Amino acid sequence: MRPPFSGPPPERGLFCNRTLNLRAIKAVGYDMDYTLIHYRVEAWERRAYEHIRDRLVEQGWPVGELQFDPALAIRGLIIDTEKGNLLKANRFGFVKKALHGTRPMEFEAQRDEYAHTVIDLHERRWVFLNTLFSLSEACIYAQLVDRLDAGVLPGPMGYADLYEHVRKNLDATHMQGRLKAEIIADPERYVLDDPETPLALLDQRNAGKKLLLITNSEWAYTEPMMHFAFDRHLPDGMTWRQLFDVVIVSARKPEFFTSRSALFEVVETNGEALLRPHSGPFKAGTPYFGGSAVELERHLGVSGDEVLYVGDHMFGDVHVSKSALRWRTALILRELEDEVRAIAAFRPTEARLAERMVLKERMEWESCQLRLELQRRRANYGPRLDTPPEAELVTRLAELRESLEGLDAELGPMARAATELSNPIWGLLTRAGNDKSHLARQVERYADIYTSRVSNFLFATPFVYLRSPRGSLPHDPSLPGGTPVFPAADSGGGMADDAE
Secondary structure, three states: OOOOOOOOOHHHOOEEOOOEEHHHOOEEEEOOEOOOEEEOHHHHHHHHHHHHHHHHHHOOOOOOOOOOOOOOOOOOOEEEOOOOEEEEEEOOOOEEEEEEOOEEOOHHHHHHHHOOOOOOOOOOOEEEOOOHHHHHHHHHHHHHHHHHHOOOOOOOOOHHHHHHHHHHHHHHHHHHOHHHHHHHHOHHHHEEOOOHHHHHHHHHHHOOOEEEEEOOOOHHHHHHHHHHHHHHHOOOOOOHHHOOOEEEEOOOOOHHHHOOOOEEEEEEEOOEEEEEEOOOOOOOOOEEEEOOHHHHHHHHOOOHHHEEEEEOOHHHHHHHHHHHHOOEEEEEOOOHHHHHHHHHHHHHHHHHHHHHHHHHHHHHHHHHHHHHHHHHHHHOOOOOOOOOOHHHHHHHHHHHHHHHHHHHHHHHHHHHHHHOOOOOOOOOOOEEOOEEEHHHHHHHHHOOEEEOOHHHHHHHOOOOEEOOOOOOOOOOOEOOOOOEOOOOOOOOOOOOHHHO
């Protein structure tokens, strides 16, 4: 436990897109998986991957030798199911990096394929990796594309058919429950212990906020996992169920936020969980199955911006609750901690890169002016300037070109290193070259705040007033050294477009 009143390390902050007064929040809802409970990502996704692969082997596919590659995919990528590609796009939907299967696409091939394409996630062609649970799916799909191209998979089949087959087997894996049974049997292997999360929720509850657990996981999984993660860190005699005013399992998000469905009580009898139709007010201490957010709002007597919902799924938790109900939203990005640390470690190199880029821009400006002056002289138009003879201009232009080539050779390794922070293939989660990534744009639009874990609320307290920074624009005035007068609201290493 940290000493009292100590501030958070940089990677444990609450990052604010829209001003949020936590004192005005009357109810805080939480997702469970990768929100209240964090998993060892590689361990979980490796087992999920192996379950999908083994199902394919049982179906006669020659894929038994495939192995999970944890670096092959990150959250926020997009699967192009028509072309069999993994993509990273910027905030405008333009593709900045692409793999066909597991192989990087050459610049010319990527340009030819996507130069006139803007990604619109409303189209069925695109599959956005919303959560860490998507990594195993993306990894095995990319590897299977390689084998489809090699002609060793059953067919005939296209890339879209292949994705549907992977998706069907992934869903079947979860429906059978074998993976979750393994995790329940050995939670130490899969769960990252965070004793500070129960304390953060105790703070909120004792500050007068209603706490809600709204998860798509079924009761048979929710109860043992919450018991493991919470009960040993709560005051003696208290269980996780006493923390929450309402517990809803099998919520079917995102439909939970947009439609109405029947609500059932979960009744525990002789070690089994049975369902009983429910009507009327919610009962204290009773877990529920299904239902709807509208029904929950009515029960609690709160709505809209009085509710904060915290989850890890970009669409199913944050986007839909914001769009449909105008709830306040918090996105959990566990990878953010590694990202912030990587950015901090890269700062000296980034400063050197920025310094050399300023020199490069000055030299390019002079080079452009010389080219224009030579062009005007040779075509005999424009004002007559008191400049050196043409031979001297040509010599100076050649010197600049040579210096720029030397600068590019110096900048190249630094720029490449900037694109490989956190992940050697995809780089930073929130960046696509010098721009924000498509994921970062989604975070800006739908998450009022974002952070790496729920326990970071400890540093803020239930009484905090979170204020968003003023966003900067390209035309804003700068301080000496290029620092904007109005600091940008986003964080992350500003890397030169030359890195691409």
